[in-house]
Amino acid sequence: MKNEQMVRQRLLTAALDLFVRKGYAATTVREIVAAAGVSKPTLYYYFTNKEGIYLEMMTRTFALFQGIVDQISDSHGPARERIIHFATMIFDSVLENIEVVRLIYAIFFGPPQGTPHFPHDHYFTTMLAVIANMAQEGMDAGEFRKVEVDDVAWTIVSSMNTIMEEQICHVPPRADRARLMSMLNLYLDGIAVGKRT
Amino acid sequence: MKNEQMVRQRLLTAALDLFVRKGYAATTVREIVAAAGVSKPTLYYYFTNKEGIYLEMMTRTFALFQGIVDQISDSHGPARERIIHFATMIFDSVLENIEVVRLIYAIFFGPPQGTPHFPHDHYFTTMLAVIANMAQEGMDAGEFRKVEVDDVAWTIVSSMNTIMEEQICHVPPRADRARLMSMLNLYLDGIAVGKRT
Known part of the structure; x- marks a missing residue:
């Protein structure tokens, strides 16, 4: 459970940094997971997609x-x-x-x-x-x-x-x-x- | 001379509309000239490039x-x-x-x-x-x-x-x-x- 929250937070932090630096439109799921150090399925599991992270x-x-x-x-x-x-x-x-x-x-x-x-x-x-x-x-x-x-x-x-x-x-x-x-x-x-x- | 000013103004108006609706980055020279009803060389002649229109x-x-x-x-x-x-x-x-x-x-x-x-x-x-x-x-x-x-x-x-x-x-x-x-x-x-x- 603790680990889950950490992973979610890492994805949110990585996505926010990218959205601000590159813009939301220019940021890809691949870049978010790379920056967060997790796999694509992990992002899909917690947030469904880029829209889900943003929301x-x-x-x-x-x-x-x-x-x-x-x-x-x-x-x-x-x-x-x-x-x-x-x-x-x-x-x-x-x-x-x-x-x-x-x-x-x-x-x-x-x-x-x-x-x-x-x-x-x-x-x-x-x-x-x-x-x-x-x-x-x-x-x-x-x-x-x-x-x-x-x-x-x-x-x-x-x-x-x-x-x-x-x-x-x-x-x-x-x-x-x-x-x-x-x-x-x-x-x-x-x-x-x-x-x- | 009068015509020159009209063409410049048409390009500026078309570019502004596109920059606002689509964003500056997503707007191409091709779209600007199409909207203004002029040729690409006309844009290059008056403004050099997209940056020139913006400035x-x-x-x-x-x-x-x-x-x-x-x-x-x-x-x-x-x-x-x-x-x-x-x-x-x-x-x-x-x-x-x-x-x-x-x-x-x-x-x-x-x-x-x-x-x-x-x-x-x-x-x-x-x-x-x-x-x-x-x-x-x-x-x-x-x-x-x-x-x-x-x-x-x-x-x-x-x-x-x-x-x-x-x-x-x-x-x-x-x-x-x-x-x-x-x-x-x-x-x-x-x-x-x-x-x-």
Whole structure:
């Protein structure tokens, strides 16, 4: 059982590396098994085919994200702290899974690569909804001014999105976790009730 | 002469459509000339090869962008109005050139596609510098509070970037020009001196 998990993980790691370096379309099953040091039937046994590896990768990654969303949805406290906490957790998770994030962006923005359908847009849609929800709670609680909640959600998700993109596109990134926190804190100061420095 | 320009434009249009639909790597010179209704030697005469068409496309697009930057750099007036004006012009230019913007994102985020080098990152770097400059002028003029200028530049460029991405990724876009203006106005309210609603 332990061995099974190791073999699965070796195949996933090898495939991810190839998908990122060469592109999904250009990667063959032969290259994946060679890099993982296993036989073709082993790959077929665990994942059926290249599509199966890709979908497992995407499903696992989305589950990690969903775990963060569930955690924040169950949390209590000031909206400001919860928003900052959510953004921090997402950012840290992106850094920990930077190669799969790179692949998701390549699939999402790149040319058609023959990948099976996966609803990558759910990340963005869910983040918008989570932030909008917290922003609305902050307004209802008198923590934020009564402003257009969609403006708040889009601006915060835009900052998260762009700073994540910077981690995959620029070496070294010109904006990091500290910059994102500083951007969000300044933004939340701007919509806070009464606060002004 | 007029005819020359028309032929060049037909080749550029046909190539852009193919690069976006099939990807740059998968597009052949044969497909481009067939779509443009010209002969292979005509393409070679005007652009040398596929790389030449791509580079001309990229150079023209960057020149449009640089034109907007020059226009805003020569402008005067309140920083707030200039920032909004810049974002509007960039957004409108993106909509007018949506297919080439789609290609740039596909090249920038996508898997290696064998394109000749073009410094796509200059768009982002230039936008950051232009916004930071206007934000600093706004602070010096007492229009904005003295906050961290890089936070302001990154947040505004993040909003512009993400709303542009929405135009190429989501049909219909869930956030449009009006949303971007509303996001930026709310943000600029938040850093304005004295203003509070």
